[in-house]
Amino acid sequence: MIAIIDYGVGNLRSVEKAFHAIGSDAILTKDIDVILSAAAVVLPGVGAFEDGMDNLRDNGLIDVVKTLIKRGTPFFGICLGMQMLLEIGDESNEAIATKLDEKDIPGLGILKGRVKRFPETDGLKVPQMGWNTVSYKEGSRLFKSIPQDQFFYFVHSYYCDLSNVADVSGVTDYGVLYHSALERGNLFATQFHPEKSGELGLKMLRNFVAITEGTLF
DSSP states (O other): OEEEEOOSOTTHHHHHHHHHHTTOOEEEEOOHHHHHHOSEEEEOOOSOHHHHHHHHHHTTOHHHHHHHHHHTOOEEEETHHHHTTEEEEOOOHHHHHHTOSOOOEEOOOSEEEEEEEOOOBTTBOSSEEEEEEEEEOTTOSTTTTOOTTEEEEEEESEEEEESOGGGEEEEEEESEEEEEEEEETTEEEESSOGGGSHHHHHHHHHHHHHHHHTOOO
């Protein structure tokens, strides 16, 4: 069973429906015992970095996430769920209101790096909303059997800047070349939304399920 963490943010049901569409036994839950006993765990999310961290904390889930990753449970962060894996995020409610460049909101600290706001660039709207390409690293398990430089669906104003490039499995260009996918051991994450990315997104979710089952080679 795959547990999708319910921590009170948007877009969770669409992730659950996408897993059901590929025949996966996935449930949306905030029950800590269920999450800790799951074969794999997904942390999706849309919204502000600060709100996401507050919601995880309010639901007693910060240590749960850290425990899952430390003990090797396959874990997939999507969009905000990817961003919160990093040490620091700039996206506070104050930063959104004033367009400040930095506002040091602590993340989960699983990975070294910072979540930064896209620069205001002529011709590029912030947030990035729509389809963009991802170039991925050879040998990526998450992108297995997916052609290079395919389009996936993005909705975000902030992007991940990982300190350790060895953790980066995919990059995307939107005014800056940024890290849009990561893989490290049992840990996987994408800035884009596989559940909104058509057949290629569903293929990626199938790859994740196969990783959890030990059938992806």
